[in-house]
Amino acid sequence: MMANKALAAFYYPEGIAVIGASRNPGKAGYQVVKNLTQGSYNGPVYPVNPAVGDVLGHKCYPSLGSIEGRVSLIIITTPADQVVDIFREAARRGDVRAAIVVSAGFSETKDPAKIAMEKEFLALAGQAGIRILGPNCTGVINTANGLDTTIEPTVAQTRGGISIYSQSGAMGGSILLFMEDQPVPLGFNKWTHSGNTCDLDVIDVLEYYGADPGTETILLYTEAINKGRQFMELARQIAPRKTILVLKVGRTELGVKAAYSHTGALAGSNQVYEAAFRKCGVLRMLNLEEMVDTAKALAMQPLPRGNRICILTEAGGPGTIAMDELGTSPLVTLAEISPAGQQRLHGVVPPISIVCQPQGYIDITAAAMEEHHARALQCVLEEDGVDGVILLSVPPTYLKPESLAGAIIEAVRGYNKPVLTCLLAGQWVREARRMLEAAGLPTYATPDRAARAMINMVQRQEYLRGLEVK
Amino acid sequence: MMANKALAAFYYPEGIAVIGASRNPGKAGYQVVKNLTQGSYNGPVYPVNPAVGDVLGHKCYPSLGSIEGRVSLIIITTPADQVVDIFREAARRGDVRAAIVVSAGFSETKDPAKIAMEKEFLALAGQAGIRILGPNCTGVINTANGLDTTIEPTVAQTRGGISIYSQSGAMGGSILLFMEDQPVPLGFNKWTHSGNTCDLDVIDVLEYYGADPGTETILLYTEAINKGRQFMELARQIAPRKTILVLKVGRTELGVKAAYSHTGALAGSNQVYEAAFRKCGVLRMLNLEEMVDTAKALAMQPLPRGNRICILTEAGGPGTIAMDELGTSPLVTLAEISPAGQQRLHGVVPPISIVCQPQGYIDITAAAMEEHHARALQCVLEEDGVDGVILLSVPPTYLKPESLAGAIIEAVRGYNKPVLTCLLAGQWVREARRMLEAAGLPTYATPDRAARAMINMVQRQEYLRGLEVK
Numbered sequence: 001m002m003a004n005k006a007l008a009a010f011y012y013p014e015g016i017a018v019i020g021a022s023r024n025p026g027k028a029g030y031q032v033v034k035n036l037t038q039g040s041y042n043g044p045v046y047p048v049n050p051a052v053g054d055v056l057g058h059k060c061y062p063s064l065g066s067i068e069g070r071v072s073l074i075i076i077t078t079p080a081d082q083v084v085d086i087f088r089e090a091a092r093r094g095d096v097r098a099a100i101v102v103s104a105g106f107s108e109t110k111d112p113a114k115i116a117m118e119k120e121f122l123a124l125a126g127q128a129g130i131r132i133l134g135p136n137c138t139g140v141i142n143t144a145n146g147l148d149t150t151i152e153p154t155v156a157q158t159r160g161g162i163s164i165y166s167q168s169g170a171m172g173g174s175i176l177l178f179m180e181d182q183p184v185p186l187g188f189n190k191w192t193h194s195g196n197t198c199d200l201d202v203i204d205v206l207e208y209y210g211a212d213p214g215t216e217t218i219l220l221y222t223e224a225i226n227k228g229r230q231f232m233e234l235a236r237q238i239a240p241r242k243t244i245l246v247l248k249v250g251r252t253e254l255g256v257k258a259a260y261s262h263t264g265a266l267a268g269s270n271q272v273y274e275a276a277f278r279k280c281g282v283l284r285m286l287n288l289e290e291m292v293d294t295a296k297a298l299a300m301q302p303l304p305r306g307n308r309i310c311i312l313t314e315a316g317g318p319g320t321i322a323m324d325e326l327g328t329s330p331l332v333t334l335a336e337i338s339p340a341g342q343q344r345l346h347g348v349v350p351p352i353s354i355v356c357q358p359q360g361y362i363d364i365t366a367a368a369m370e371e372h373h374a375r376a377l378q379c380v381l382e383e384d385g386v387d388g389v390i391l392l393s394v395p396p397t398y399l400k401p402e403s404l405a406g407a408i409i410e411a412v413r414g415y416n417k418p419v420l421t422c423l424l425a426g427q428w429v430r431e432a433r434r435m436l437e438a439a440g441l442p443t444y445a446t447p448d449r450a451a452r453a454m455i456n457m458v459q460r461q462e463y464l465r466g467l468e469v470k
Numbered sequence: 471m472m473a474n475k476a477l478a479a480f481y482y483p484e485g486i487a488v489i490g491a492s493r494n495p496g497k498a499g500y501q502v503v504k505n506l507t508q509g510s511y512n513g514p515v516y517p518v519n520p521a522v523g524d525v526l527g528h529k530c531y532p533s534l535g536s537i538e539g540r541v542s543l544i545i546i547t548t549p550a551d552q553v554v555d556i557f558r559e560a561a562r563r564g565d566v567r568a569a570i571v572v573s574a575g576f577s578e579t580k581d582p583a584k585i586a587m588e589k590e591f592l593a594l595a596g597q598a599g600i601r602i603l604g605p606n607c608t609g610v611i612n613t614a615n616g617l618d619t620t621i622e623p624t625v626a627q628t629r630g631g632i633s634i635y636s637q638s639g640a641m642g643g644s645i646l647l648f649m650e651d652q653p654v655p656l657g658f659n660k661w662t663h664s665g666n667t668c669d670l671d672v673i674d675v676l677e678y679y680g681a682d683p684g685t686e687t688i689l690l691y692t693e694a695i696n697k698g699r700q701f702m703e704l705a706r707q708i709a710p711r712k713t714i715l716v717l718k719v720g721r722t723e724l725g726v727k728a729a730y731s732h733t734g735a736l737a738g739s740n741q742v743y744e745a746a747f748r749k750c751g752v753l754r755m756l757n758l759e760e761m762v763d764t765a766k767a768l769a770m771q772p773l774p775r776g777n778r779i780c781i782l783t784e785a786g787g788p789g790t791i792a793m794d795e796l797g798t799s800p801l802v803t804l805a806e807i808s809p810a811g812q813q814r815l816h817g818v819v820p821p822i823s824i825v826c827q828p829q830g831y832i833d834i835t836a837a838a839m840e841e842h843h844a845r846a847l848q849c850v851l852e853e854d855g856v857d858g859v860i861l862l863s864v865p866p867t868y869l870k871p872e873s874l875a876g877a878i879i880e881a882v883r884g885y886n887k888p889v890l891t892c893l894l895a896g897q898w899v900r901e902a903r904r905m906l907e908a909a910g911l912p913t914y915a916t917p918d919r920a921a922r923a924m925i926n927m928v929q930r931q932e933y934l935r936g937l938e939v940k
Contacts, residue, residue: 026868104835109822131834153867168787169836170864170894177896223790249790252797254804259829262786274820287791287918315637316732320693320719321757327722334724358727365574367641380928381563398496424640425645428623446644449755 004133006200007208010096011142011190013043013073016149019065019086020077020103021047021055027056028102029077031151033058040146040157044069060150070143073098075139075149080105081119083135083330087121091128096287099125100110100149101134107135107196108262122198137195138169141176143188144214150193156180160187161216161296165205166264170290171221176359180294182432184437186296189214203231210238214256217298218244220290220458223259225273240467243460247285248275281463283456290452296442297453300416301460304387309454310364310380314373314393316354318424318447319363322390325451332458334360336385344382348375360386366396368406374411381415387420389459390450394425401432409439422450476601477678478526478672479568481544481612481660483513486619487534489556490573491517491525492549497573498546501621503528510616510627514539532913534559543568545609545619550575550587557591561598569595571604572761577666578606578732592644593666603845607665608639611646613686620663622870626650630657632765635675637662637734637823641691641717641758644814653900656766659684660902665707673701687768690760693729695743708939709751713768713930717755720741743883751933753926760922766912767923771888773931774857780805780850780926782832784843784863786824788894788917791834792860802928806832806855807915814852818845830856836866840874844881845892851885858888858927863896879909888927892920 013028016036022029029047031057036045046069047055050062061067064074074096076086078105090096106118117133125132133139136269139149143157152173158180166172179186190212192205201223209215218238225231225248235244249255252272277284285291309332313319325331337345337356345355350367362380364372373393380386385396391408395401401423412419421436422428422444444450492499493886498700499517503525506515516539517525518530529867530539534544534556544566550573576588593603603609609619613627622643628650628714636642637928642663650658657752660682672692679685682864688708694716695701705714719725721740747754755761764792777830779802783789807826815825832850835840843863850856861878865871871893882889892914893899903913914920 010565013818031867067574104837105822108824110824110827153865161631168785168790170785171787171791173864174894175789176899177894181896221787223787244653249487249794254797254828255794258781258786258793258831261824261827261831261833264550271843282761288916311728315640316728317636317637317641317691317693318644320638320728320732321641323728324719324721327724350607352579354578354580354731358724361728361731363731367574394643397501397621423648426651428647447756 002032003210004211005143005147006098007204009072009131009204009355010100010133010140011147012145013098014045015069015071016047017048017067017071017078019048019064021049021060023055023331024469025079028151032075032077032102032149035150036147039148041148046071055080065093065244067304070095072096072396073100075100075102077102082115084117084121084124087124087130090130091124096128096130097302099130100137101132102138104136104150107134107198108216111190118196118198126197126221132199133192134195135198137175138192139193141191150334155431156185158185158187160189160216160299162186162299163190163204163209163212163215164188164219165192165209165232166221167194167197167202167223168221169195170354175219175292177220178288182296182437183433183443184293186299199204201226203227203234210234210242216242217295218242219295220244222246222248223250223262228276229258236279240464244282245285245291245294247280247288247291248273262408267386270441280321283459287327289449290368291446293449294452294456297418297420297457301420303457304418305461307332307386307458307462308335308360308385308387310337310362310386310422312358312364312376312380314368315365316363316365318394319361320330322447322451323361325454329455329458331462332455334358335380335383335387336360337380339382341379343376344435345376348372348379352456360363369399370407374407377408377411381412381417386417388454391419391456392447392450392460393419393423395423395429401429405432405435409441412441418445420454421449422447473721474678476568477674478763479542480570480603480610481617482615482819483568485516485541487516487518487537487541487544488547489534489544490613491519493522493525497547498621500525502545502547502619505618505620506598509618511615511618516541519620521588530663542566543570545570545572545888547572548583549573552592554587554594560596560600565702566598566600569600569602570607570609571602572608572621574606576605577801579670580938586798588666588668593737595669600788603662604665605668607663609663611661621788621903627654628655628657630659630769631684632656632658632689632769633656633660633679633682633685634689635672635679636691637664637667637672637693638691638868639665644758645689645691645762648758652907653767653913655761655834655901656769662882670935671696673704675695676704676708679713680704686712687765689765690710690716690725692716692718693720693732698746702746705752706752710856710934713754715761715764716747716752717761719759731886751840753929756789759919763914763919764926765888767888767927770910770912771890772886773927774888775931776857777802777928777932778830778855778857779928780807780832780849780856780936782834782846782850782859782861784838786833788862788864788892789831792917792921793831795918796925799925799928801932803927804929805850805853805857807850807853808855811849811853815846815849815884818849839869839911840877843874844877847870851882851887858924861889861891861895862917863900871899872905875902875905879911880889880913890914890924892917
């Protein structure tokens with residue numbers, strides 16, 4: 001519970017001082033004040049800079065000590081050599097519980113003098129009961145109260161149940177921007193970046209997210225996990241309640257070297273991680289796209305009740321590609337459509353359709369119009385042997401994508417089984433994808449990405465079923 | 471040379487009859503006439519339909535036999551049961567050399583009666599010297615003369631050196647739409663779809679593309695290669711001159727089953743294909759995105775002269791991800807920057823940069839502005855030990871992406887080494903990506919996709935170097 005209390009001071013501060021606040025839009029000290037005061041966050045923010053009277057219309061304090069109100073969080077954007085003194089001043093105040101050190105130029109430089117400075121302020125903070133995110137980091141975003149301590153251009157705070165942790169600010173930012181850049185922006189709950197990670201790390205944040213009522217799915221980007229055993233034990237405790245997706249580099253020797261260069265941490269043996277993640281119920285992602293694709297599926301759709309997946313396609317090529325990808329997972333099997341169900345399907349699809357050859361795979365062909373898609377979809381969702389459906393279509397010129405999307409949205413109502421969709425055709429299906437996602441049906445750029453997201457859902461489901469058996 | 475002559479009648483017809491031409495926009499016979507007459511194609515087009523006087527203002531002929539002008543290509547969009555008679559009529563004319571059978575309902579249904587119909591018209595065509603694309607196909611596009619026989623919404627015919635063959639119309643269409651949906655549309659030369667492939671197949675098209683002066687890079691989507699030995703021999707002849715990228719499904723058992731369901735062809739052993747492709751210099755692609763990413767790199771940039779790749783990044787996370795991906799290839803090594811080059815780099819990058827730790831990897835950090843990116847890029851391009859560069863950046867709020875793009879475009883002028891870029895930040899970098907691609911610098915959605923495209927370029931280069939050694 002230590003981590004929870006410590007991190008609450010970051011996500012729900014009582015007062016925020018921005019030390020190094022600036023009127024220069026090119027400076028971090030400007031952007032932080034801007035993001036804190038021009039978004040939806042309503043708590044008190046105190047810019048600190050002895051040289052100016054105000055920043056963006058907010059009164060500037062000459063020093064941290066001169067702020068009368070309570071300050072539980074300080075954000076430091078000054079040059080590195082001032083940071084130690086700032087922690088001395090913060091310690092003297094007595095009310096500061098949390099510090100985000102945006103300033104860079106510490107242990108990441110591998111310069112002994114600069115490493116020593118980082119150790120020095122860490123020790124001061126430890127004595128004063130101040131916990132640290134950073135240095136060389138951009139802090140946190142909390143969509144629950146609109147808080148944004150980052151130096152990024154203002155992030156659209158679409159609310160959702162996904163919380164994100166990244167050791168790398170650039171990757172953390174990229175995850176958010178990928179989530180925003182979907183047909184319908186994918187919301188999030190909290191976002192945390194720890195940079196050099198001199199104090200609070202992935203384990204602390206994971207513990208907080210694990211207990212946080214607003215967080216349903218946890219996304220982690222990490223280059224190294226120093227306390228591996230502790231991480232795995234914590235993940236094992238959280239995984240039964242919340243899905244944990246990890247993008248961890250270091251699959252190859254070059255990746256390990258780069259990770260060391262980036263944060264000075266040793267990435268560790270890939271095989272060991274792989275096995276440990278699996279055992280603890282952590283889903284390991286291969287890349288950024290798989291991570292966001294899978295988070296989207298989990299956010300929008302129920303888990304499949306089993307591992308029997310049906311592919312319903314309007315085109316053989318995309319169907320074959322999705323099958324090829326499903327086949328990479330030993331966990332997934334094709335759905336079983338009953339003889340009666342197959343007969344019903346034959347009654348609602350174009351005559352040249354290929355029904356259940358192989359079993360669980362249905363190609364309704366380019367002759368399929370809206371109602372063929374919709375009725376075939378209902379037929380397979382009705383089947384006991386179907387736990388989830390991947391619906392693929394490349395709407396030809398005579399099938400309006402928007403009209404197809406409308407029919408699909410109607411068809412899936414009332415079924416509690418996951419349906420992942422892929423409409424392939426660039427600009428032609430853009431609005432249809434937006435409609436589907438607005439109605440809660442996730443869409444994917446390619447058939448293999450839809451299949452990969454479904455594999456991850458099945459893996460999650462199989463993990464949970466394994467727990468019940470125990 | 472048989473295939474070349476036969477296929478020329480498809481790409482460069484002397485007169486085209488559209489049998490089953492229709493005034494109903496929901497029919498293929500309408501869309502084909504529309505695409506042939508409302509685009510930039512200028513050759514004679516004769517709609518055939520006894521029931522109507524004209525289609526889209528073009529005089530309609532009551533029968534194929536009643537057309538006075540020369541007809542070298544017929545496009546058949548009628549119901550399946552009329553197709554045999556149409557081939558009889560085409561044989562009587564004597565001038566028809568090529569037929570695109572759009573009509574479906576033949577061997578793909580696995581119905582013996584319908585398979586027999588396909589065999590019957592194939593035999594008639596053989597006797598009359600008519601070659602066939604299809605049935606169940608949409609034909610060809612040729613940007614050299616504006617020809618578009620497809621039933622797709624009009625395709626933007628951006629010209630380029632990439633030619634595409636797809637056994638699946640949906641996948642063929644998707645490749646084109648992905649190419650069009652880049653920051654700057656990626657042009658193409660010819661596009662061919664063979665559907666059920668009763669006559670002309672991937673081998674014939676590959677042979678044509680191999681000899682076609684307008685084709686520099688060949689993209690193939692195939693589910694099965696029936697004459698494997700012949701395909702590999704042909705690829706071996708073409709690969710020294712043109713890059714062949716193959717997306718072939720059937721990596722897994724499920725994929726093999728779906729491919730059989732789709733086109734009735736056996737996908738064959740994956741291991742055998744894998745080895746054969748490598749030996750013949752064919753680059754196998756894992757998915758649609760890798761195929762278009764790689765084609766873009768080849769279309770815009772020179773090949774690296776060797777396998778020594780430099781990663782220049784403004785952010786550690788993306789740099790580490792690119793390194794992790796580069797590390798999956800046994801062919802690629804990191805670039806060697808000379809001691810003098812490292813010293814020059816230290817002089818032009820922010821002081822906290824990480825230069826060549828490890829060798830060939832440079833992290834100029836988020837402190838890097840336009841000129842840091844540009845000068846570091848020039849430094850590494852100057853180095854003899856650098857054969858190619860992956861440039862990664864996540865422009866923060868104080869670095870305008872458009873201004874960064876401009877600096878990068880200036881910096882690479884005059885160097886004949888490939889530079890692949892990845893600006894990560896969704897909408898924020900959209901215009902910068904467009905600028906880079908307009909200037910011939912390919913951009914990628916993620917660091918690993920940029921690295922993967924570079925790996926494929928190195929593989930191509932290593933294959934060509936292997937030929938020289940022999």
